[in-house]
Amino acid sequence: MRELDRAGADGATEGWIFDIQRFCVHDGPGIRTLIFFKGCPLRCRWCSNPEGQIARLELMVDQDRCDNCGTCVAACGQGAHVLVGGVHSFDMDRCRGHGACVLACPNGTLRMVGSRRSAASVLRSARSDHLFFDNSGGGITLGGGEPTAQPELALALLQQARRLGIHTAMETCGFARWEILESLASRADLVLLDIKHLDAQAHRRGTGVSNETILENARRLFAGSVPLIVRVPIIPGFNDIQGDLEAILDFVASHAARGRVRRIELNPYHRFGVDKYRRLGRPYELAAADPITAEFLQRAPALAEARGLEAAVQGWLY
Numbered sequence: 509m510r511e512l513d514r515a516g517a518d519g520a521t522e523g524w525i526f527d528i529q530r531f532c533v534h535d536g537p538g539i540r541t542l543i544f545f546k547g548c549p550l551r552c553r554w555c556s557n558p559e560g561q562i563a564r565l566e567l568m569v570d571q572d573r574c575d576n577c578g579t580c581v582a583a584c585g586q587g588a589h590v591l592v593g594g595v596h597s598f599d600m601d602r603c604r605g606h607g608a609c610v611l612a613c614p615n616g617t618l619r620m621v622g623s624r625r626s627a628a629s630v631l632r633s634a635r636s637d638h639l640f641f642d643n644s645g646g647g648i649t650l651g652g653g654e655p656t657a658q659p660e661l662a663l664a665l666l667q668q669a670r671r672l673g674i675h676t677a678m679e680t681c682g683f684a685r686w687e688i689l690e691s692l693a694s695r696a697d698l699v700l701l702d703i704k705h706l707d708a709q710a711h712r713r714g715t716g717v718s719n720e721t722i723l724e725n726a727r728r729l730f731a732g733s734v735p736l737i738v739r740v741p742i743i744p745g746f747n748d749i750q751g752d753l754e755a756i757l758d759f760v761a762s763h764a765a766r767g768r769v770r771r772i773e774l775n776p777y778h779r780f781g782v783d784k785y786r787r788l789g790r791p792y793e794l795a796a797a798d799p800i801t802a803e804f805l806q807r808a809p810a811l812a813e814a815r816g817l818e819a820a821v822q823g824w825l826y
Contacts, residue, residue, distance in 0.1 A: 519628035523661030536677035538646025545652035551716035556781030560653035565605030568787040583612035627664035647675025656684035666695035682722035706755040761815040
């Protein structure tokens with residue numbers, strides 16, 4: 509991937525970012541700065557960061573703060589904002605992300621999500637936390653969204669962070685061309701790989717894509733040299749049956765090289781992102797889902813450990 513290498517060497521390389529969170533402790537060792545890439549090839553029904561799915565500016569609308577004053581209607585040149593019966597309504601399909609409505613709104617009802625950032629500017633933000641990195645063994649983690657969907661920016665961040673001596677981790681769904689995933693993974697100190705289901709049709713129903721590419725990439729990563737953490741979201745009605753989890757654990761145990769996979773991270777379903785769907789004007793498909801039972805979560809780590817895999821539920825053992 510010579511072209512990718514050349515692009516990654518440039519600190520001016522730009523891409524879409526929707527957040528940078530500091531003092532994170534669940535996305536790699538130590539205290540970390542988590543960089544959220546905007547854009548993802550999957551559409552997981554339980555996604556807690558729906559604002560990270562599309563690589564462009566998006567408007568989030570907090571209707572609870574709206575007093576239906578109509579200021580945004582006058583400011584918008586696309587007809588995305590209208591008053592119907594004196595009540596504000598927003599059509600995301602008409603929005604072009606110009607942001608004039610955000611500036612005009614007197615109540616903080618509107619917020620633009622996403623920005624074009626250069627690798628150099630992102631690293632400047634992250635380097636301000638270097639004392640926390642040094643004292644805790646932390647670093648930066650590329651998340652999202654999906655970093656492999658913007659490989660030039662991801663590579664630039666990984667290469668420049670390594671030159672600065674900053675530990676790097678990358679979260680990935682694994683749905684990418686192998687050449688891209690390999691190029692990025694080889695520059696990271698740690699890869700956090702999601703495996704969601706072993707059945708291709710079930711995976712497509714839950715995420716919008718088949719798992720064939722993901723599983724093939726997983727096999728290749730297991731055979732490589734980069735330390736891995738496999739993360740499994742436990743989702744009601746999708747993979748919360750013991751047999752589904754056991755199939756994933758068997759796959760990991762049978763393909764992982766000794767010592768390569770540090771741990772299986774089991775992440776129970778939560779509803780933290782529900783309000784984001786409302787603000788984006790999108791339906792939340794798992795609104796009626798029941799929480800994962802405590803019995804299942806207590807049993808799950810033992811299933812992994814029986815296969816020689818270290819396991820943790822929503823926690824880290826560094």
